[in-house]
Amino acid sequence: MSKLFVFVAAFVVWTASSTVTYVAGCGGTLTAPPGGVVTSPNYPSNYGNSEYCNWLITAPTPSIIRLTFESFDTYHSSDYLLIYDGDSSGAAQMERLSGHPSSVSSITSTFNSIFLKWRTNSYGNIGGFKLYYTTLPDALHEVTAPPGGFLTSPNFPSNYDNNVHYDWLIIAPALSRIRLTFERFYTESNRDRLVILDGDNTRAKTLQSLHGLQSSVSPITSTFNTLFLRFISNGDRTYQGFNISYTSVELNYTSHSQVYLTTIGEWNFYKIPTSGPMTNANVRAACESAGLWNPCSDTGYGTCRHGRSDCVVFDGGSASCRTLNVISDRLCGNIEPQTCKPLDDTFVYSPGWQSDDSAFGVDYDTGHWGMTGADYTDKYALCVGHHEYLTTWDGWMFFKIRVLGRMSNANIQATCExxxxxxxxxxxxxxxxxxxSYWNSDCIMFDHAASADxxxxxxxxxxxCGTTVDYNCPALNHTFVYYPSNSYSNGIRYGSSGTLAGSSYNDMYALCAAKQCQTSPCVHGTCAHLLDGYTCLCDEEGSGDYCDAVIDSCSSNPCMSGGTCIDEVGGYTCVCHPHTTGRNCETVLHIDKCYHFSNDSLSYKDASAVCNSMGGHLADIKDSGEQQLLASYIQLGHGVSAWTSTSTSVSSFGTCDCGDGTNRQTGAAPWMQKTADIDICLLLDSSVGYMATYQSCKEQHQYxxxxxxxxxxxxxxxxxGICSSCFDNSTVFCTCPQGFIGTFCETVNQCDPNPCPFDWTCSLSQSGGIHCTVPDGIRASSLGFCSASSCGAGWSCVEDGPTGYTCIRG
Incomplete structure (x- = not known):
C-alpha cells in the first residue's frame, strides 16, 4: 500500500481590533463569532463572596471555541473556575483553575460549545480572572480510501505545535468501511486530543477520544463509509503526536438475493438472480422485484447517451461507453468484462439489440462476450440502486432509498420492506x-428526546442540520415519509416551504429505518448494515462470518522483556516481571535508569526524535555490560535489531572525521562488530549475537x-512504597516494602514473609487466605497437614487434599 501523508493546518489569531462582547456580569449565554471577553464579576476589582455563575459559549457548527487568559488570581482551592467541553456541566471537564498560576495555557473545545462554572466561597476575595473567547473556522481536508494512506500530527515524528486545529474526513465507497490502525500516539494527557467520529461531521457518534501516551490502541472500524477526525492542541506542552494508517475494508458481501459489485457516482451496482430466459423483459422484472432499477448496455452519459427513459444514466468516465466495460474497469482493471470473474453470467438490459428481446451477457468461464439472453436461463440481471445513510437515533439507522414509481404509502412501505x-x-x-392521523402501529416508534416537534x-x-425547518436541510431533499391519513406520502423539497404530495411525484426517495445490527451475532466484531441484512467486521481477535472464531492474541508473542502473555476475550494481558511495566512490558527499570523498547521501526533520526519527545534519549551504551543487559531484554522479547546511541565520548570507538562529510570506523570496542566505511549509527544487531554494528542511518529498525x-x-x-519515575513522569515504578504487592503496593501480601513451614511454597488463595504447597516427597508419607502450628494466630487451617493446605483468616 502506498503511503500518503496528509498535513493540514489552520491558524487563527484574535486581535484587539476585533469586535468583542464584554461580559462583566454573572453568567449568561454568549455566541462566537464575533468573540468577546468574560471576566469574574466586578473585574478588575475584587470579585464577591458566594458567587455562583454559569456561562455557555456557543459557535456555529463545525467551528470550535478557544479561550485565552489574560489574568487569573483567586484564593487557592476555595474559589475556582471549571471549564467543560460541551454545553453543560455534564460534559467532560477540561480544566479546574484556582489559585495564582503564573500563566494559563489556552483551552480549545472539541466541538462548538464550552460551559464555564465560576464558584466562590463565603469569605475572602481578590482580583479574579479575564479571558477572551473566539472561534476557529473549519479546517477540513478530505481524503479517500482507497488508496488509503497515513494521517499524522503536524511535524511528525517531531513535536506538533501548540494551539492547532486539524480536521480530516475520510471517505470510502458506499458499501465499504474504513479501518484505522495506530502506529504511534503520544499527546499531552487530558489536554491535546484526537476525537474520531463515526460519520461525516461532528454530530456523528464518537468512537474514540484519545490523549496522553497510548502504548497500544486497538484498530477502529467505521460503521459506514465515512470517518471524521478532529485534532486539538492547547497552549502548554507538546509531544510527538500520532501516526495513523487508514484503509478501506471491502465487504465482498453476497446475500441470498443479490451480489454487490461496485459503486459509480450515486448508483450501487448488483447482480440479481433471475429465473427463466435472460430477456430484456425478464431482466427488468428481476430488478423491479428487488426494488432496484436497471441500466442500459450504454451508460447514457454525455456522448454515450442512450436516449431511453427506462434506464438510469451514470458517468462511466472515459474508459468506455458500455456499461459492462465500465464496471469491469472498476472491478478488474480492464474493459473486457468477459475476463472479469465477478461479472460471470451477467446480463444487461439492451432493448433493440436483438429481435428476440435478448439481453446482452458475458461469460467468464468461456470468455464469451455478447451472449444472446434468449438462449440462456437462470443467470444474473445487472441492476442498480441508490441508498443514502442519514443518521442514527434511539437504536434506529435512518436511510433514504430510491423508489421505483409513484410515491404512495404502499410503495414507500414496499421499498423499505x-x-x-x-x-x-x-x-x-x-x-x-x-x-x-400521523402515526400507526405499522410504523416504527422512536424517542424524539423531549423535542417540541x-x-x-x-x-x-x-x-x-441543526434546524427544525426541515426544508432547510439538504439531506432530506426529495425524501418522502409514510403518511397514515392519506394513501400517498408527504415529502420535503430543499429550499421550498410546505410539503409535497406523493400522489404527484415518482421515483423519489423513501425514508426507511433499520435495526438489524442491534441483534446481529458479531461476537468479536462490529456490525455493519447492508441493504438486506448485515455483515460482521471482525476485530483482531475474531474471524469467521460472525467473528465467533477466536484468534489467539498471544500467538504473535506481544509481551516483551520476558513478560507472560495471557489470551483474553478482546485482546491479551502481559504479566510483567518485577521492575518492568507497560502494555507489553516494554519499559524496564534497572538501578538508576529506565529503558523503553519500541515495537515500531524508524530511521535513526526519527527514533532519536521519539526518544527525545518522551523525555529521554536513545540508549547510551558505554561498555559491554550495558550491551549485554540490553541484548538480554531484547532477546526476551522479539529478537529484533534495535538502534541505540553511541557513547557521549566517541573517541573510544576509534572514529574519525574523514573530511568527506561522513564518519568512518577505524577501531571498535570488543563488543562491537567491525564494519568499514559506513555511517556512524549504532545498531544492536540480532544477526551477530547483538553485537553493535554501524549501519546506514536511513535504515528502519526498532530502538x-x-x-x-x-x-x-x-x-x-x-x-x-518507594516511587520512581522516568520518561517525563509518564512511567512510574513502586518498590514495595515487605508484605505488600501490586502496581502501587496496594495489596497485602500474606506470603511475604513466607509463613509456610520448612519454607514450603506459599501462594495467595482466591478466598483471601494463603495456600502452602506440600513437596511431593512429604505428600506420599502423610494424609493430613493441619495442626495447631500450621497457620499463625488468627488463622484457620483447611486441608486441600494431597496438595497441601490453606490458611484462612478467622
Missing part, C-alpha cells in the same frame, strides 16, 4: 406524538530509549 427495513410515520410515535422530518433535520530515574512528585505508591 423489500430491503429488510422498517419505516417511520410522519410523527415519531413516541408519547405524545401518536395521533392516528412531533414530526419525524423536523426531528431528523434538527439532528443532522531503545533511555531515561534517568527520578523520585515521583507526588509519591503515588501506597503503604510506604
Amino acid at each position: 423489500r430491503l429488510g427495513m422498517s419505516f417511520p410515520c410522519w410523527y415519531t410515535g413516541h408519547d405524545p406524538c401518536h395521533s392516528k 412531533c414530526e419525524t422530518t423536523k426531528y431528523l433535520s434538527n439532528k443532522m 531503545v530509549c533511555e531515561s534517568n530515574v527520578t523520585s515521583c512528585q507526588p509519591n503515588v505508591c501506597q503503604n510506604g
